[in-house]
Amino acid sequence: MATLPIVQYEEKIIETIERNPVVVVIGETGSGKSTQLSQMLYRRGYADSARIVVTQPRRVAAVTVARRVAQELGVQLGEEVGYAIRFEDRTSHRTRIKYLTDGVLLRESLVNPELNEYSVVILDEAHERSLNTDILMGLMKRLAKIRTSNLKVLITSATLDGNKVSNFFRDCPVLTIPGKLYPVEILYSKERPSSYLESSLKTAIDIHVREPEGDVLIFMTGQDDIEKLVSKLEDKVRSLEEGSCMDAIILPLHGSLPPELQVRVFNPPPPSCRRIIVATNIAETSLTVDGVVYVIDSGYVKQRQYNPSTGMYSLDIVQISKVQANQRAGRAGRTRPGKCYRLYPSQVYNDEFLDVTVPEIQRSSLAGSVLYLKSLDLPDIDILKFDFLDPPSSESLQDALKQLYLIDAIDENGAITSIGQKMAELPLEPSLSRTLMEANDYGCIPEALTVAAMLSAETTLLPARSKTEKKRKHPEPNLPDGFGLGDHIQLLQIFECWDQTDYDIGWCKDNGLQVRGMLFVRDVRKQLSQIMQKIAKGPLDIRSSRRRGESRQDYRNLRKALCVGYANQLAERKMHHNGYRTLGFQGQVVQVHPSSVLKADDLGKFPDYVVYHELIATPRPYMRNVCSVEMRWVVPVINKLKTLDVYKLSGGTGPVEEETERNVPDLPKKIVEVTAGVDDSESRIQAARERFLARKGKK
DNA sequence: GAGCACTGC
Structure with missing residues (x-):
């Protein structure tokens, strides 16, 4: 095994951890942080009396990293080194190092909020800012204070927000460990292309014809664009003169591709044949494709976001963050020096891209998370003032409280019910x-x-x-x-x-x-x-x-x-036609999603009342997964709606307006614009979409 | 009659 950069830093790392309850570790790609930090602490006896636990945002990561560490220590997986993911617990009483998904650790906290089973908690990949990791960071800040004598917390982060995380944890030390990536040359476009599809196509063919061997990875936003680009690439490659350059295989890669087609990207190409992989964000972190030397980055990603004022989700194409752009570029330098073609000018990267991705906690409905925190019943924690690294807006928290109240999970004072x-x-x-x-x-x-x-x-x-x-x-x-x-x-x-x-x-x-x-x-x-x-x-x-x-x-x-x-997800049919209006504070006019199997009656009318699983603006507002209900079942809900008092639900500790002012997080401008669009007029989303489509050359 | 990026308990 080649020496990992982190090994040289062992003394420094251990010394810092010994002196501080919380340490932020900036470990660049290939630094070995995920496999080595736990082993270092194990060697120094940190797992003698309690276990070392390492969280991962994804199941596969928890499993593969645990497997590697077990191998390096020469032990059977599930013995000294194990993992726990949903439906699968491969640990035993002998386990000293345990890898798990962040969601599993949250479940464990529900049973034992002090996490006394563990002496060290490592939150890995915290820079990805998954909802679960963000909640864990808040909980760990509290736990580090309570268990000062016998708990160490390590947070791994990215270069761009290491200081922010350190400030959050009372200015704890930040250690930076270099990665083992090969240099990646970044090439910017002079201007934004009028069509990303055409620009990607041209760049990919240029690389194929001119550059030495090595696979190409292209980041697109969705299945549609991927399919179009794949077919254009196939045409173009076929039309190249025989023998003028090497062969090429074009491979699509996205989440809704059946698993057997997804794994094709792991098969090495035949000799002297270049692979061109056209992927969504799945190739940014979830799947690592070996052999990539050239990356083409459109600079966009499709992102799902929740608007608490309408209760509606939308799927928007937004610009990526600098962290994401660097992660994408890094995909070109895993095996040897590579190149990254950014289809946007450097000025756009510097001036327009956010440093880090908007955390999921600011893009999701928080009913589940708020219920979770309330159920922990931590005496010193007030949910509305919960110490998050990036707090969600008070509007979002109040939306969660309303939802929970309407389904009887909390009472009128905001206290959790049985x-x-x-x-x-x-x-x-x-x-x-x-x-x-x-x-x-x-x-x-x-x-x-x-x-x-x-x-x-x-x-x-x-x-x-x-x-x-x-x-x-x-x-x-x-x-x-x-x-x-x-x-x-x-x-x-x-x-x-x-x-x-x-x-x-x-x-x-x-x-x-x-x-x-x-x-x-x-x-x-x-x-x-x-x-x-x-x-x-x-x-x-x-x-x-x-x-x-x-x-x-x-x-x-x-x-x-x-x-x-679904008391908070009810809709009433409008008079004389088949449109619906959602019941609640801000009734939204919505339609049944065309994919629904809900049937109209003999007169062509849909049922008067339905519940829906989700509202999605794509960009027209639809109810996805609906089920017919009867008016008399709805009446109690409407009565409860009348008694709802957000001020009391929030604990009645102060004027709601004041809370609002105090809790407004630093929402990035892009997101504010998008959610505001969903909020007040459909035409604004339509316009945004048309702008994007125009750029892609559809119009 | 329109479309769905990616995770996770």
């Missing part, structure tokens, strides 16, 4: 955990478990359709239709059909369902069942209803339970 306490134990969005609670009373737990599990995997169930496939009218004619009652019912029926085949893999394939997604649903359902049995403190019949030989005509109980769980 229902809320149980909900927090379920690894689900609050709307679904509330549905499960209610289903327990209505005797439809088996159905509710299935719906919750199916929605947890929903996007991975149906394989990506390419352009040609999309044209087929009814791709899955054999799948049930939810009796027209809605998508939740359809998802339930699909699982029940599969259940009846004894989980036959072939059945999934025949019906165009992703096998991995369905297996995941089965695992989630099992996990949820176990937690529900624990909460109910008694035996529950959790068998799928097909197994019980029962049939449901109208799924009345289930839909009633959904209506309670």
Whole structure:
């Protein structure tokens, strides 16, 4: 094994950690921080009385890094070195170094908030700013204060925000460890291209024709653009004169590609053949492609963001941050010196790009996180003033409180209820955990478990359709239709059909369902069942209803339970047509998503009331996954809406306005513009989109 | 009749 840069710094690192409870480690790519920090501390006896734990934002990372460390220490994985991810705990009583996902550590904190099992907590890849890691950083700041004598906290970060993280942790020391990347030459465009597609195409072909061997990695924003570019590249490469340059294989790479096609990028190319990989952000951190020497960076990424004032998500194309741009460039220098072609001028990088990516906590609905923090019941913590590295806006926190109040997870004073306490134990969005609670009373737990599990995997169930496939009218004619009652019912029926085949893999394939997604649903359902049995403190019949030989005509109980769980996600049909208005403070005019199986009645009318799983502006506002409910179930919710008092919910500690002023975070301008667009007028989003499309050369 | 970047408990 080649020497990792970090090894030379061992004395310095240990000395700093011994003197300080919290240390920020800036470890550049290839520094070896993920595998070496834990081993250094292990050698120095930090794992003698308690364990060393290392978090990762992704499951694969937790597994592969643990495997490497076990190998380096010459031990069996699962013994001295182990890992824990959802559905898989490979640790034993002998485990001294434990790798896990940040979500698993949050679950462990729920049981033991002091984390006494651990002597060292390392939050790795904190610069990615995942929602879970951000919450953990807040919790660790508190824990480091409480457990001064026997806890060490290490945060790994990126160069650009090391000082910020250090300031957050009371000016703790920052150690910088160089990486082992080869130099990457950065080449900027003179101006922004009028079409990213054409510009990427031209740059890629130039590289292919002129540059020595080495694979090309192109960062695009989505599946559509990737498919277009792949086909253009194929045409162009084919038209090149035979023998004028080496062969090329063009490979798409994005999340909705079936796994067997994704792994193609890990196969080495045939000799004297160049690979051109056209990828989404998945290649930025999640997947590392070996052999890349040239990177083409469009400078854009598709990002999902939540607008707390409308309760709506939007998927926007935004400029990447400097951290992301550098991460992308770094992908070219893993095996030898490389080149990165940035399709934007250096001035745009310097003046317009944010230093770091907007943290997920400022782009998400926070109901689940707020419920989680409330359920920890930390005496010294006030959620609205919770010490986050980048606090979410008070508007976002108040939105979360409103949601939680409407589904009975907190009372009118903002205190967690016994229902809320149980909900927090379920690894689900609050709307679904509330549905499960209610289903327990209505005797439809088996159905509710299935719906919750199916929605947890929903996007991975149906394989990506390419352009040609999309044209087929009814791709899955054999799948049930939810009796027209809605998508939740359809998802339930699909699982029940599969259940009846004894989980036959072939059945999934025949019906165009992703096998991995369905297996995941089965695992989630099992996990949820176990937690529900624990909460109910008694035996529950959790068998799928097909197994019980029962049939449901109208799924009345289930839909009633959904209506309670989705109290904050209700919509009322507008008079005389099939548009809806959401119920709540700022009613939004929305449509049923065209992919829905919800059916209109004989008069062509949709049901008067529906619940929806999610609002998404793409850019027109749609309700995705809807289910019909009845007006009399909705009435209690409307009455509760009338009693809602945000001032009291926030703890009534001061005027809400004042809080608002004090809690406004430094929202980057770009995001403010985008969310403001969703907020007040559709035309603004449309305009933004048109500008982008124009740039891409579509118009 | 329109579209969905990526994670995770």
